[in-house]
Amino acid sequence: SQQGEEDPQALSIQEGENATMNCSYKTSINNLQWYRQNSGRGLVHLILIRSNEREKHSGRLRVTLDTSKKSSSLLITASRAADTASYFCASWETSGSRLTFGEGTQLTVNP
């Protein structure tokens, strides 16, 4: 498969807790993005981190990138029931022209 891997495949937490998802990719990248997908719907872009960045914040989201390990993590702080969704990382190869998606993490936030 050309897709990266995400860990864990499924995560269930209580409202207010933090959720951490990890992603690994295979090639040299220009940037890495995280997307969210509610059940049966299209994907929504959350955040982009460039290869020369190590950490980025957006609201309750924190993304880290370790290019030496070809890995990224997404942290959602103070989770809410409305955060329940699938989360996908997607890498843009340095010499590429498109995104390669991971297999996703299904997050369930229990009220």
Add this chain to the structure above:
Amino acid sequence: DTGVSQDPRHKITKRGQNVTFRCDPISEHNRLYWYRQTLGQGPEFLTYFQNEAQLEKSRLLSDRFSAERPKGSFSTLEIQRTEQGDSAMYLCASSLNPGSSYEQYFGPGTRLTVT
């Protein structure tokens, strides 16, 4: 609503029939992508257009699949002689030129069921 629309949202067809899906991207976006997504998996790239030119096709895209983007506006994806393995969600996304923005805007998808 991202501004990208897809039609139809659901399609049920019998094996062997042809189906066509339509995607209307955000008007100023010159890039348009098609993906296929099966249950529990991430989207898999099928093909993309830069304006009206189809620049890359995945090896996943068999000869039964064809895509067009006449005049660089809307796009269609046709599947001929559908097979049960074609059952999936077909997603369309649009974006500006990379270098300007790498973010992709996705439509709601067309769910295809082949019986």
